[in-house]
């Protein structure tokens with residue numbers, strides 16, 4: 001068994017004639033938290049489902065927790081916790097009843113102690129008798145995290161666990177995620193939130209089913225070769241459409257009162273800001289943010305031209 005919790009290569013998934021995941025390779029070291037990013041429909045959920053044995057790849061091979069993803073999918077399921085995008089617990093049962101049900105499904109020994117423990121660990125004591133259907137988004141996600149960790153999985157696959165959850169609850173959720181990695185659990189978490197991407201050891205970015213970039217946030221920013229300038233002059237927004245019309249500016253975006261412009265061609269972007277009318281603004285070169293990089297990546301890969309039946 002190697003030191004990777006996930007070690008897969010050439011993963012392909014086709015639905016009919018549409019290639020939804022296209023030649024994806026991932027090597028996730030044990031005990032790390034990885035962010036899985038990419039636009040809607042880029043294939044994140046499909047990849048996650050292949051990793052936990054719920055979908056069979058059309059092509060490709062590899063292991064999860066040292067187990068073959070094709071031939072040992074059932075064993076992988078027992079050691080993996082998969083949190084789906086949609087809340088999938090019983091709304092008419094309380095938190096405690098839901099967790100008790102899950103512990104029965106996994107046939108866990110010492111069920112009551114196990115449920116007591118997970119309720120305490122995730123700070124659910126006060127709400128344990130509340131119906132799941134009455135919980136707010138943040139508490140629902142906490143219940144879901146409790147449920148997927150009850151059988152002591154070594155790998156957690158979390159599909160947009162914090163979508164629609166308020167910032168405080170999101171922060172608490174991430175505290176729990178880091179607590180779990182401290183215990184040696186490996187986590188792959190899909191997200192659209194940049195601040196969450198920045199909390200990960202490494203990130204992998206998918207577009208149109210292909211892995212476009214991966215590494216630490218710093219690596220991904222460096223590999224983008226993006227040059228970004230920012231202006232915070234009053235009235236800078238009035239220049240946005242003229243800047244967007246410039247062929248050499250690949251990306252113009254608002255960050256509050258500031259305007260960021262980016263290009264992979266440093267000379268060209270610097271020529272633009274030296275020219276009228278843009279030379280009337282003060283420009284400062286900055287390290288591109290992850291968001292600058294992702295917008296640039298999305299622009300460079302273009303629109304999804306695949307055919308969906």
Ligand SMILES: Nc1ncnc2c1ncn2[C@@H]1O[C@H](COP(=O)(O)OP(=O)(O)OP(=O)(O)O)[C@@H](O)[C@H]1O
Nearest residue numbers: 015020038039040041042043044045046047085308
């Ligand atoms: N069972 C299926 N049959 C046919 N097409 C599917 C099936 N499952 C997913 N797809 C298609 O595959 C593409 C990738 O979907 P997937 O859910 O993996 O993307 P995603 O990156 O997780 O998107 P999102 O960020 O919106 O959750 C989508 O266009 C989707 O419609």
